[in-house]
Amino acid sequence: MPSPSERPRQSRGSAFKAAYVSAMLNAALMAMQIVIGLFAHSDGLVADGIHTLSDLAADGVVIAVLFLGAATASGRRAAPRDGSFPASLASLFIGVLLIGTAGDMLWHCIGPAAILTVSATVRASALIVALFVMFAKEALFRYMRAEAHRTHSSILLASAWHARLDAFSALVATLGIIGSMAGLPMLDHVAAGVIGLMILRMGYSNCWTALKDLSTRPLGNTAGQ
Template identity: 50%
Template sequence: MALQIAIGVFAHSQALVADGIHSLADLISDFVVLFANRHSGAKPDADHNYGHSRYETVASLFLGALLIAVGVGMLWRAGTRLADLDNIPAVHLSALFVAVLVLFSKEGLFRYMLREAQRVRSAMLIANAWHARSDAASSLVVALGILGSLAGVRLLDPIAAAIVGFMVARMGWMFGWDALQDLSDRALDEAATADMRALLLSTPGVRDVHELRTRKMGDFALVDAHILVDPLISVSEGHYIAESARLRVLSDNRVLDALIHVDPENDAVAHPPVGLPSRERIVADVNAALATVGLKAAAVNIHYLSTGLDVEVVLPAQSLRDDGRESMGALQRVDLAALKRRLGARKLDLLREVDTPSAQSGSSTQTGAGADRYKSTVPHGTS
């Protein structure tokens, strides 16, 4: 770098000076890359809940801006030299030797950096390696320009400097634009998004996937998705399916984190009616109706669906000594149709739990809410 600039000034080669300035910009950018790479792997904290992966993206944006500024400066300087062709000085032979030496050095650096970047799987380091390859290409242009100038075509040296400036500015634009897209939550490409969808759909219990969204976070991605499950399963089963789907997505090494939302129906096209009663009101009304005949619900299962409100009332298990005729007669005195209208329900089902002998004590046990139950046909039941 210092050798390029010093020899470039001594040998009157603007192209070599431009390449030296380019190398100086590279050195600054490498320090930025090193700083960002060291800090981007830090664990999430109170201020950065998703980690620090975007440090790399910000560093890439800074690197792009730096390269654009350097490239534009080179173009400006080459343009002023080309505007005064009569005063272009002759280039000394030493400039060619330095340009060739730098060319081979940069090509070797590119190969080493690319190998290490692929080993640690860092997009920023890979980009920096290819930047080193562009440096080698610019040094090749410089060497050819100097060679042409030594052959008597003096304008080739400032032309080579202008080409280097254009290459540097173009590379800066590519880095900066790519980083800007990632900072504005660019999604994964279509193939990667299709892979995420396939992972979700392969999860047992997932019927469909909608509102699948992704966004880049450094070298990784965040995934949000809604999964469709059976609308009549329990909350715990729905959560288990969602967590299983999330772990499948996280098994992809491109994913940093995933947020899975469970839907009983596709809420992109179907929504439950508004103004439906809350659980507290439904349970209170059900128990108030049953209390008139001395009964109380063991559990109330509520399903808010686009088709309306479905309510399942689970009655306590009957004693083995009771044939149930008394309670069945009591249920006939409950106006279930009026209860259904009061709740605004589309469907109202009555179910009865069944006593089962305990394997250890022989005592009766009660099945939990949401477990398999024996459905009894209840007079006046309405659906």
């Protein structure tokens, strides 16, 4: 049984492991979604792949925040009284990233290129990948939520719920692909737009929460007294 002094180190190690697992899985899923989405003529799957790309960037921010926390602990520096300051900055960065991603995605859905891609027939491989991504994201959510509760990591818990939303967006992509294969190719394009709106809403929520938290925080708490 670990001693009280070893428990924080083990918790940080478990949090790092969960963040790395999320990053590696998102990298693999992103490549699969975009490549197969382009090959199978599925706008919905490509849009979900772009969403996963933003998730990969968010994983990088999570790892960076955990690394800074570990460096502070190992250096025996006094931790800030409000340790959520780095998490707030990370949440703000992720929100801006998501808004930019959503804007590009929605432009693709309503821009000139949209008319040319509606007539393409979605192939069955897109449906297989979308279903796989949906179950993989749900499994990732359950794993990261358990690790977040075990390590008491708020940023890991936020990342876990992000994975749950990803599973829902994969479901939207799946329904769009099924509709396209059933003879309604516009539904796959609509699914891409819906995913874009979901990402936009999530980005706005992240930014609003982070800005509200940062604006109400005394400046002295950000300096790591």
